[in-house]
Amino acid sequence: MLMVRTAQRDDLEDILQIYNQGIEDRIATLEEDIKNHAYIENWFANHVDRYAVIVAEEDGIIVGWASLNPYSQRCAYAGVADLSVYIRRTARGKGVGSALLLRLQEVALQKGFHKIVLFTFPFNQAGQGLYRKMGYREVGVFKNQGKLDGQFIDVMAMEKLL
Ligand SMILES: CC(C)(COP(=O)(O)OP(=O)(O)OC[C@H]1O[C@@H](n2cnc3c(N)ncnc32)[C@H](O)[C@@H]1OP(=O)(O)O)[C@@H](O)C(=O)NCCC(=O)NCCS
Numbered sequence: 001m002l003m004v005r006t007a008q009r010d011d012l013e014d015i016l017q018i019y020n021q022g023i024e025d026r027i028a029t030l031e032e033d034i035k036n037h038a039y040i041e042n043w044f045a046n047h048v049d050r051y052a053v054i055v056a057e058e059d060g061i062i063v064g065w066a067s068l069n070p071y072s073q074r075c076a077y078a079g080v081a082d083l084s085v086y087i088r089r090t091a092r093g094k095g096v097g098s099a100l101l102l103r104l105q106e107v108a109l110q111k112g113f114h115k116i117v118l119f120t121f122p123f124n125q126a127g128q129g130l131y132r133k134m135g136y137r138e139v140g141v142f143k144n145q146g147k148l149d150g151q152f153i154d155v156m157a158m159e160k161l162l
Helices: 009-025 037-045 096-110 125-133
Strands: 002-006 053-058 061-070 080-087 115-120 137-148 151-161
Touching: 002 096, 009 037, 009 053, 009 061, 009 080, 053 096, 061 096, 080 096, 096 115, 096 125, 115 125
Parallel strands: 080 115
Antiparallel strands: 002 053, 053 061, 061 080, 115 151, 137 151
16 A cells, blocks of 8 residues: 655665666756765755655555755745655556655645745656646746756746645
């Protein structure tokens, strides 16, 4: 049975492994280099208070994670969070991302956010499917916004009012 819960420090190896799969697959992030344990420890240490990290666990195995990330330091944007979501390769397309986003949105409301924004690649079909299913609206596409393996990449901004 799929269970979604708050992430613990003990989950970090799984979170790291799943994130690195997303980096290797070249569909999720402009990060190119595989991350190490020190990186994820530091990332987790910076996800405190309102910036929750949750994991999905099935039969004792972590199959995905999602987080609320800072969007802007400016007070006027204190109600806006950015999100990340990564599912283990073998567990994609089975509803785990949907379950994580549902829970993350509840947590975001509890933490006082009124909106979630995200930045995704227009060619990430699974990501597009997940976000549109969950009610995220396309804000627009930044042309040649970043570089991945030396090639310019378009980045789509999406948002959902909670
Ligand atoms: C993108 C990702 C998070 C989606 O999570 P998931 O658990 O695979 O998604 P779900 O199974 O909950 O599917 C949600 C919806 O997305 C769509 N979808 C899922 N996989 C799809 C695919 N391969 N192609 C097209 N649409 C797809 C479907 O509409 C689905 O809804 P439905 O099954 O009710 O029709 C996951 O595939 C993943 O981790 N990919 C690599 C990392 C990544 O891209 N992260 C997002 C960065 S922006």
